[in-house]
Amino acid sequence: MNQKVKRFNKIYSQKWQTRRSGQSDAMIESESEDQYREEFNAPFTLKRNIANEQVEQVVPVENAVEPINEDHALDQDEEIGPDAGVNQGVVRRSNRVRTIPRRLHDFVVNDGINRGDQTNLLLATEEEPMNYHQARGNKHWEKAMEAEINSIEKNRTWALTNLPSGHKPIGLKWVYKIKRDAKGKIVKYKARLVVKGYVQEHGVDFDEVFAPVTRLVTVRLMLAIAARxxxxxxxxxxxxxxxxxxxKETIFVLQLEGFVQKGKENMVYKxxxxxxxxxxxxxxxxxxxxxxxxxxxxxxxxQEQAVYKRCLENERLLVGIYVDDIIITGLNEEKIRDFKREMKLQFEMSDLGILSYYLGIECPMDPSTKLTKDEEGTPVDGTKVVSRYMQSPMESHMVVVKQILRYIKGTMSYGLIYKRGCNPVITGYSDSSHDRDDGRSTTGHVFYYGDTPITWCSQKQNTLALSSCEAEFMAATSxxxxxxxxxxxxxxxxxxSLQVVVVKVDNKSAIALMKNPLVxxxxxGECQKADVLTKPLARIKFAExxxxxxxxxxxxxHQELGG
Known part of the structure; x- marks a missing residue:
């Protein structure tokens, strides 16, 4: 059979070479059929469509000496050339053992997927579209876009009009975002219509742009007061x-893609x-x-332009603003409900109930314990130190980065607990440490509300200190x-009333230099709580x-919620 297959390949090799020399395809096909019948002693039908490059499979009849193996038959749309053969066996799977490279030994690569068969792998991550064409056809994104358009029209944001002379319209685009909860579960598909504001000119299209937002320090302080x-x-x-x-300005925008009104394609929105x-x-x-x-x-x-208060008889409400996220706390819960009703009369709002997740902070709260968890509560001072050497990282820096990742992995359950009934006293700790690289010291301070920290800082000093006393003085000043x-x-x-804030420093010379209304x-040094913010410590000392x-x-x- 192998000899016959070789002969078959030889015939078509001759046919291919002859065609390139200019002979007609009909003459070649006729000669090839006669030679094939004579060699194999079996009638058959072979069709070749030069225009569409289609080949029908060779089908032997009952009188054939030996049928051609179907595994060796030519596939459709396969180009037949001088080196093409039909006696190709099944591809053998490699028996090579796959191992993880040594550089990945410190990383978790086993995600529970059986990699014995690569066809079982699926990309299950929900991706966000980059433009309207990618989102079109998806029911979730189409519903989100319709909701955005309805909200704009309900609010009477724009009106369709002709573009006046001397004005240039600004383009629009869609931005898509998948909102997830603290556990990564999809909560909402959000489609936002965005103006290409980068083409605006200051003094022509706009003037003031500043808008205050609540700092995380203030959020922690509000949560600590509410818990207490x-x-x-x-x-x-x-x-x-x-x-x-x-x-206040006059602005025109183009109609957005996919929502252009028929018969009014040349009009714009004011x-x-x-x-x-x-x-x-x-x-x-x-x-x-x-x-x-x-x-x-x-x-x-x-003191904080994004915090509002209302103090009436038997009522004290605090409101914190971060763009469109609002937190509200106060003594009387009925007054909080009244505030919600008043706000809903002015704006379309979503009532998310008791605070559980805010600005990346997970805040599980229970009426019986009043606990608040701050996921950002464990300051990792090593991250800022390592980032100073990103321009030329060395192997020693990589060791430190791995140490930071291991620490984060091992302390995922750590956080801050703001307790009810704590002593409402603000206490601070200040420290500094000399840096031998550039001579500038590192300032570190941490402030407590009761027994729990609410703000901390670790950063390089801008001024070169000539002594440890000066470095400690500058840290205490900050x-x-x-x-x-x-x-x-x-x-x-x-x-x-204003309370006296105590700041503790572990340098008597720096204290002698200070004159401040603070005590x-x-x-x-053993009780200096800001020490960990200025220098690396040994494992036992760090844990202490x-x-x-x-x-x-x-x-x-005994610290779990409801326990």
Missing amino acids: EGWPVHHLDVKSAFLYGEL LSKALYGLCQAPRAWNIKLNDTLKGIGFTRCQ AACQAIWLRGLHAEITGE IEFVS MRDLKGVEDLHIP
Whole structure:
């Protein structure tokens, strides 16, 4: 049989070479059929379509001497050339043992998928579309886009009109985002219509753009006060917040792709309210929200422009603003519900209930324990240190990075606990450490509300210190600025008088240089809680300092929620 197959290949090799020399295909095909019948002694039908390059399989009849093996038959649409053969066996799977490279031994690569058969692998990650063409046809994204358009039209954000002479319209685009909860589960498909605001010119298309937001330090302080007083903390989300901001400038935008009105393709939209992407949109929304809160009796804090308070008889409400996310806490829960109703009359909002997740902070709260977990509560000072050498990383730096990753992996259950009934006293610790690379010292300070930290800092000093006394003095000065701001913010949102903030320093010479309304006290190095923010410590010492700072393992049974 092998000899016959070789002969078959030879015939078609001759046919291929002859065609290139210019002979007609009909003559070649006839000669090939006669030679094939004579060699194999079996009638057959062979068709070749030169235009479409299609070959029908050779089908032997009953009188054939030996049938051709189907495994060796030619596939459809296969090009027949001088080197093409039909006697190709089944591809043998390699028996080579697959091993993980040594460079990946410190990484988790076994995700539970059986890699014996690569066909079982699936990419299960839900991806976000990059443009309208990718989102079109998906029911989730189409529903999200329709909801966005309905929200814009309901709010009377724009009006279709002809473009006046001398004006240039701005383009629009879709931005898609999948919102997930703390566990990574998909909560919502969000489609946002965004203006290409990068083409705007300052002084022509917009003027002021600044809009304040609540700092994480303030959020932690509000949560600590709420936990101490036993107040509930609620979470609100304003839908399409920027659409409520009123514009002072005249702006035209193009009709968006996929939603162009028939017969009005040359018309544009004139904006009466802001859209996402406009440079002035955040400020316009902030002005609208500020006027609304002041209209229902709230006043803005001077120390934190994104925090509002309302103090009436038997009522004290605190509101924190971060763009379109609002947290509200206070003594009377009925007053909180009244606040929600007042806000829903002004804006379309989502009531997310008791606060559970805010700005990357997971906050499980239970009415019986009033515990609040801060996932950012474990400061990893090594990250900032390593980032200073990113321009020329060495092998020693990689060792430190791996150590940081191992530490994070081993402390995923650690966080901060703000307890009810704690002592409402703000206490600070300040320290510094000399850096031999450039001579500039590192400042570190941490502030506690009761027994739990609410803010911390670890950064290089801008000025070169000539002595450890000067370095400690500059670190204490930075801590004093933070302390003055914290005590003013605490007094403003609680209604209490200014308290004396104690900042502890472990250098007596630096204390002698200081003159400040704050009380500066000496603390030994063993009790210096800011020591871990300035230098690397041994394993045992680091664990002691971590416990001293108040960072606890939240998975211990007696600390679990409801326990």
